[in-house]
Amino acid sequence: MKVLIVSDSHGRTSYLEWVINKVGHIDAFVHLGDFEGQEEYIRSLVTCDTYIVSGNNDYFTDVEREKIVTLGTYRVLLTHGHRYHVNYGTDYLLETALENGFDIVMYGHTHIPSVEYRRETYLVNPGSISLPRQDGRTPSYMIMEIDRRGEICFNINYCKYN
Incomplete structure (x- = not known):
């Protein structure tokens, strides 16, 4: 299973288009907020399972603030x-994950990519696709x-747009 994870596009859909074309086939797509009114257009860019949550700059949207999904055998917030x-820091996020039985928490907001594995829980942030x-x-x-085999791997990818 291949999942594309992005965050903080801030209305710059050309960046999303570039990444989606570059990555090729995906089984699921995740956007972790700050899409700034582009949620329907973003959904139209992919034909796989799509999960979008709203961020602090997503005003006037009905998109959920949080979502619980299952990817493979992993319970994900x-x-x-x-x-x-x-x-x-991610201490509060980790405590929430442990209290609620999440294997993975995906988040954005900081615009800084990271992968942490603490107390048998992954805390992952794709950084910002635009800022x-x-x-x-x-x-x-x-x-x-x-x-x-159900083994998981996270890869942070960096890009220069043409």
């Missing part, structure tokens, strides 16, 4: 992250792959 104060904040300020997205 999707959230933008701002309600968990992720700018100050990165990490050193080098290169836009990023994440690919999650689950192999036939």
Whole structure:
């Protein structure tokens, strides 16, 4: 199973189009918020299972703030992250995951990509596809792959748009 994970596109759909074309076939697509009114267009870009949650800049939307999904055999919480104060660390997010039996928490908001594995829980952030904040300020997205044995792998990908 191949899952494309993005966050913080901030209305810049050309960046999403570029990444979707580059990545090719995916089994699921996740957008972790701050799409700024482009949710229907984003849904139209892919033909696979699509999961979108709203962020702190997604005003006037009916998109859920959080979503619980199953990917492979993994129980996953999707959230933008701002309600968990992720700018100050992921401890609160981890405690929420442990209390609720999540194997993975996917979040955005910080615009900085990361993969943490703490207390048998993955906390993953694809960074921002349009407004990165990490050193080098290169836009990023994440690919999650689950192999036939159920083993999981997260890859942070950086891109320069043409």
